[in-house]
Amino acid sequence: MSQKQTHEFQTEVSQLLDLMIHSLYSNKEIFLRELVSNASDAIDKLKFESLSNDSLIETKEEPFIQIDIDKDAGTISIKDNGIGMTHDEIMENIGTIANSGTKKYLESLDKNQTQDSNLIGQFGVGFYSAFIVANTVTLLSRKAGDKKKNGTKWVSKGKGNYSIEAIELKDYGTTIILDVKKAENEFLDNYRLGGIVSKYSDHITVPIKMIKVSEEANINEYETINQANAFWMQDKKELVQFDYDDFYKSLTYDFDGPLTQIHNRVEGKLEYTSLLFIPKKAPFDMWEPKRKSGVKLYAKRVFIMEGNEELLPQYLRFIKGIIDTADLSLNVSREILQGSKVVDTIKKASVKRILSELDKMSKNKPEDYATFWKEFGMVIKEGVVEDFANKDKISNLLRFTSTSADSSDQTISLQDYIGRMKEGQKNIYYVTADTYAAAKGSPHLEIFKQKDIEVLLLSDRVDEWLVANFGDFQEFSLKSIAKGNLEDLDSKEDKKKKEKTVKDFEGVITKAQEILSNQVKEVKVSSRLSESPSCLVADENELGGNMERIMKSLGQDIPDTKPILEINPDHPLVIKLKTKVDENLVKVLFDQAVLSEGGQIKEPAEFVKRMNKLMLG
Ligand code: ADP
Ligand code: MG
Numbered sequence: 008m009s010q011k012q013t014h015e016f017q018t019e020v021s022q023l024l025d026l027m028i029h030s031l032y033s034n035k036e037i038f039l040r041e042l043v044s045n046a047s048d049a050i051d052k053l054k055f056e057s058l059s060n061d062s063l064i065e066t067k068e069e070p071f072i073q074i075d076i077d078k079d080a081g082t083i084s085i086k087d088n089g090i091g092m093t094h095d096e097i098m099e100n101i102g103t104i105a106n107s108g109t110k111k112y113l114e115s116l117d118k119n120q121t122q123d124s125n126l127i128g129q130f131g132v133g134f135y136s137a138f139i140v141a142n143t144v145t146l147l148s149r150k151a152g153d154k155k156k157n158g159t160k161w162v163s164k165g166k167g168n169y170s171i172e173a174i175e176l177k178d179y180g181t182t183i184i185l186d187v188k189k190a191e192n193e194f195l196d197n198y199r200l201g202g203i204v205s206k207y208s209d210h211i212t213v214p215i216k217m218i219k220v221s222e223e224a225n226i227n228e229y230e231t232i233n234q235a236n237a238f239w240m241q242d243k244k245e246l247v248q249f250d251y252d253d254f255y256k257s258l259t260y261d262f263d264g265p266l267t268q269i270h271n272r273v274e275g276k277l278e279y280t281s282l283l284f285i286p287k288k289a290p291f292d293m294w295e296p297k298r299k300s301g302v303k304l305y306a307k308r309v310f311i312m313e314g315n316e317e318l319l320p321q322y323l324r325f326i327k328g329i330i331d332t333a334d335l336s337l338n339v340s341r342e343i344l345q346g347s348k349v350v351d352t353i354k355k356a357s358v359k360r361i362l363s364e365l366d367k368m369s370k371n372k373p374e375d376y377a378t379f380w381k382e383f384g385m386v387i388k389e390g391v392v393e394d395f396a397n398k399d400k401i402s403n404l405l406r407f408t409s410t411s412a413d414s415s416d417q418t419i420s421l422q423d424y425i426g427r428m429k430e431g432q433k434n435i436y437y438v439t440a441d442t443y444a445a446a447k448g449s450p451h452l453e454i455f456k457q458k459d460i461e462v463l464l465l466s467d468r469v470d471e472w473l474v475a476n477f478g479d480f481q482e483f484s485l486k487s488i489a490k491g492n493l494e495d496l497d498s499k500e501d502k503k504k505k506e507k508t509v510k511d512f513e514g515v516i517t518k519a520q521e522i523l524s525n526q527v528k529e530v531k532v533s534s535r536l537s538e539s540p541s542c543l544v545a546d547e548n549e550l551g552g553n554m555e556r557i558m559k560s561l562g563q564d565i566p567d568t569k570p571i572l573e574i575n576p577d578h579p580l581v582i583k584l585k586t587k588v589d590e591n592l593v594k595v596l597f598d599q600a601v602l603s604e605g606g607q608i609k610e611p612a613e614f615v616k617r618m619n620k621l622m623l624g
Contacts (some may be wrong), residue, residue, distance in 0.1 A: 041133030042136075043215060045133060046072045046086075047087075047307075053088075065179055073085070073215075081187050083187060084183065094171065094173065095380045096150075098171065111513075142188050143186040149176040149178065152179070158176025197217060210234060222587070222593065266375055269361060270283075278334060280331045282329050282359070300324045301325070355512055377416070384417060389469060391476065395435075421435065424463065434484055434485070436486055446468070450539035457490065468557065489542075489552070490549070496534075519593045523593060535573060543573075552604050
């Protein structure tokens with residue numbers, strides 16, 4: 008057997024170790040994730056290579072990873088029965104950095120950047136993280152299938168050099184022994200290590216064993232502390248809904264199963280598996296600002312992090328599930344995820360899949376879609392603005408209620424609406440109010456009822472924001488029936504008739520404008536009304552009453568804009584004005600218009616007085 012030799016680390020490795028030890032102090036526990044992941048890789052490798060090389064198979068032993076703590080010695084050891092390494096392989100894999108990209112990157116680091124622990128995320132060099140918690144790391148390894156049992160012992164204190172010597176090893180595979188630093192004593196604890204394993208390595212497919220901590224002394228029984236099952240890696244042909252429900256419940260702590268799931272394995276340029284669930288119910292915290300999405304990111308079955316906007320856009324924040332990719336290193340940081348092409352590609356593909364699944368559901372399972380829309384419709388509406396690239400797809404998913412339905416249930420798509428448009432109709436008409444009842448009772452609807460034109464009734468809070476940012480749907484634009492003029496509804500005869508009416512009312516208009524000069528911008532003869540005597544209208548590019556009220560309730564400063572008062576020339580109260588423009592009556596017409604759009608009148612007591620006066624004649 009050869010003698011013990013001492014070798015210098017490659018310069019880059021020394022540099023890297025320095026980085027590890029001095030910068031990675033905030034998240035020390037990841038050392039275990041890295042070592043367990045290496046062990047799991049080694050077991051996968053043995054499984055794979057022994058398919059074509061029998062001589063690697065020594066025993067029928069099941070694969071395992073075993074973690075032991077020796078409190079007296081102050082050590083943690085991680086043992087696997089994976090493929091193991093020869094002397095030369097250890098020299099090559101540990102002690103040098105093979106990846107030239109990493110090398111270049113390290114060379115480009117200057118002293119200041121070295122302080123930035125995020126940079127470590129760039130390297131696929133997990134083994135060295137052992138030195139975050141250990142003074143000395145010992146690695147014992149023997150290649151599987153080596154009949155001579157030629158093993159190797161590698162030891163390093165992480166500073167400049169390591170020693171390597173040949174030893175005989177009974178077992179194939181690798182054992183890593185960490186001589187834990189005094190200051191990191193907390194890791195010499197079964198519960199602490201068990202917790203780290205369930206956090207990061209629960210779905211590693213190899214059983215991870217630890218001694219059972221027991222009241223009775225002298226019990227030496229190992230138990231598997233991880234689930235040892237990556238549900239999402241199973242073939243979907245072999246899974247039934249019951250299996251998905253079960254996994255979903257364990258993932259989310261939801262009592263109920265999901266509405267549906269999207270399970271995909273992608274192989275090609277990128278390799279990843281995604282299993283995404285659409286829940287039946289909205290989470291209680293869906294409206295918390297910056298709520299985390301429920302998608303977990305894994306790299307080869309090892310948990311990396313809870314996803315955020317990096318994995319799915321905000322408007323899909325109710326989706327739960329996992330994305331597992333072979334194309335990310337374990338050390339990837341949030342900052343790096345944000346700029347990662349891999350993540351971006353996965354995100355785009357996932358969004359596409361989710362939207363098309365929803366589209367399918369809306370067509371094939373209308374009841375499920377109704378449930379979905381009730382719970383998540385308000386969030387989906389955000390997507391129209393947030394995800395411009397998918398605007399058309401999202402627009403097709405939107406559901407509303409309208410004057411053609413008799414319920415507040417939102418079941419009408421824009422496509423449905425367009426199918427019912429009148430010939431020559433260029434706009435999709437809508438009215439907004441803060442309740443369904445107020446929208447449905449809006450005086451602005453009168454002319455539309457008369458002409459039998461459908462109007463969307465919008466009363467969700469996000470609706471004002473949605474319509475303000477929506478733009479067009481196909482060749483149609485969205486138009487508020489409470490803003491601007493509605494001239495395109497008038498026939499030629501209507502227009503002629505209106506010109507005459509306007510002349511008739513010239514005197515009334517001038518006087519009414521004087522009386523209301525503090526409250527309104529203008530008084531106009533209306534062509535919207537058939538039953539109500541009056542209503543308020545905003546200019547095309549103004550916020551409108553409902554939006555102003557929402558913004559005020561959010562504590563926002565809004566510019567003071569005055570509405571336009573429209574009066575109905577066919578209404579007896581308005582006709583009465585032609586004989587005498589009574590100040591009291593004009594003010595009542597204005598207050599009524601405010602009330603009927605769900606607003607508050609400034610001086611309610613005055614309004615009551617005026618009404619009483621009117622009633623007494
Ligand atoms: P990575 O896992 O990204 O390759 P690491 O620094 O974690 O980087 O490990 C470096 C290399 O050392 C691995 O690629 C592997 O070849 C070898 N190695 C580490 N741990 C083991 C182990 N337990 N069994 C066999 N080989 C190992
Ligand atoms: Mg590794």
